[in-house]
Amino acid sequence: MPQTNPAILVLADGTVFRGISIGAEGSSVGEVVFNTSITGYQEILTDPSYCKQIVTLTYPHIGNVGTNAEDVESRQVFASGLVIRDLSMVASNFRSTQSLSDYLKANNVVAIADIDTRKLTRILRSKGAQNGCVATGDNVEAALAAARGFAGLAGMDLAQVVTADAPYEWKQREWALGVGYRDVVASKFKVVAYDFGVKRNILRMLAERGCDITVVPAKTSAADVLAMNPDGVFLSNGPGDPEPCDYAIEAAKVFMDKSVPLFGICLGHQIMGLATGAKTVKMKFGHRGANHPVQDVQTKQVMITSQNHGFAVDAATLPANARVTHISLFDGTLQGFELTDKPAFCFQGHPEASPGPHDVDGLFDRFVAMMEKK
């Protein structure tokens, strides 16, 4: 038998799960959430929107394809911890360069396996998301105190924490088998993308469609962006509560006012909602997974989407010039809207997938068409 180190996950309500450590030594706090995706653990770990969240994967068997240097959505792991049922004993994939456990250790991520993730998920679903602490060892009291000491995500502006320090150019297109990543050769549109915690696959999908992209830090003013003379502005996904991101909400108002083609995803969608005067709310346990049905309310078409959010725009508070375009078929919450008098639209889920289905990637084409028209 290989040697195993004990680890615990303690929820703020006092529930204790005992398992084994499969990552770094130490402890970590955050909001405990669950994701129902079957694949894509490396993309999930490196999605900046998981900053200050401990991610539970409901799929029971994780790690079977190992990890590699390509399947990353940002510069580092952002999830505050990983919780799984069973770690695969072997990593078997032609692209794998490191086992999941070694990857977690190398990236200093505290992670626990061998716990009843079904029980945990049922607790989170019935009581709602709650704060927790994952730690190596068995100091339940310290972990409980840490879990209860975590302030929670409501009111937390994390976009300014994870964003890039300085602007940079993005050239990389989508990954292709046997080729890997290639760079854009000729581009048609100049896009400025706000980095609130941007996932790389969004940038890759824009580059694939002929966009020359300058990524800018979260607090870049609208005036500085307009001085770059963009054909369109993109507002990215990101962690935390959208409401305190007043700098971004102000910038979005300016782009709407000046009729600059504007596209927002996830946190970007919530920021656009707030910019129209609508309100956002914290959801009970949010949406995280790669199998969420979303309906286009005009065509009635149902698409299976990738999701990762814990806040939502309250559709009832949207102004008269906003038209609801998409709703979640799980709970009826708002999934997308557009302005009827401005070239601006947004989506709550993740059209870039990574991981997940590509049913909604037409939204990227829509953004390009909007810039073309302009």
Ligand SMILES: NC(=O)CC[C@H](N)C(=O)O
């Ligand atoms: N993926 C995202 O952009 C998440 C947005 C926001 N942090 C939320 O949880 O709702």
